[in-house]
Amino acid sequence: MTSPIRSLIGSRIKSHRKARHISQAALAEALDIDISSVSRYERGDHSPDGETLVKLGAFFGVSPIDFLPSIQEAKWQAVNDLRSQLIDMVYRIDDPIDLERLIAEARVSKRANLR
Numbered sequence: 001m002t003s004p005i006r007s008l009i010g011s012r013i014k015s016h017r018k019a020r021h022i023s024q025a026a027l028a029e030a031l032d033i034d035i036s037s038v039s040r041y042e043r044g045d046h047s048p049d050g051e052t053l054v055k056l057g058a059f060f061g062v063s064p065i066d067f068l069p070s071i072q073e074a075k076w077q078a079v080n081d082l083r084s085q086l087i088d089m090v091y092r093i094d095d096p097i098d099l100e101r102l103i104a105e106a107r108v109s110k111r112a113n114l115r
Contacts, residue, residue: 004077007044008069014042016060031055 017027017038024042028035031052040046048056050064057064069077093099 002044002081004074004081005069006047007081008073008077009047009067010042010044012067012069013038013048013056016056016062017042020060027059030059 017024024038025035028038031038032055033052037046037048041048048067053064053067056067090099090102093102
């Protein structure tokens with residue numbers, strides 16, 4: 001499973017690359033890494049190490065820190081990822097009774113969290 005932080009770093013790399021109309025292959029060559037590494041970074045499967053972040057920053061003319069999310073951004077991404085997983089799971093439920101149970105459990109849980 002992709003972590004929220006890796007996902008955000010990857011989307012920022014991809015955004016910088018696309019804004020400059022650069023292919024993954026061209027970026028890989030400029031950073032002296034494999035194209036598969038660029039692809040894995042952008043998908044959020046892996047994160048670039050510190051040296052690669054410095055190279056990315058230099059290549060795009062930004063600080064390496066610009067690729068790193070804040071704690072709040074990582075939390076927001078985690079919530080969105082979990083919502084997406086939940087939606088996928090809900091769509092697989094074909095029994096209305098199971099859906100009603102799920103809704104009831106969510107209501108109980110929400111009330112408990114509000115206390």
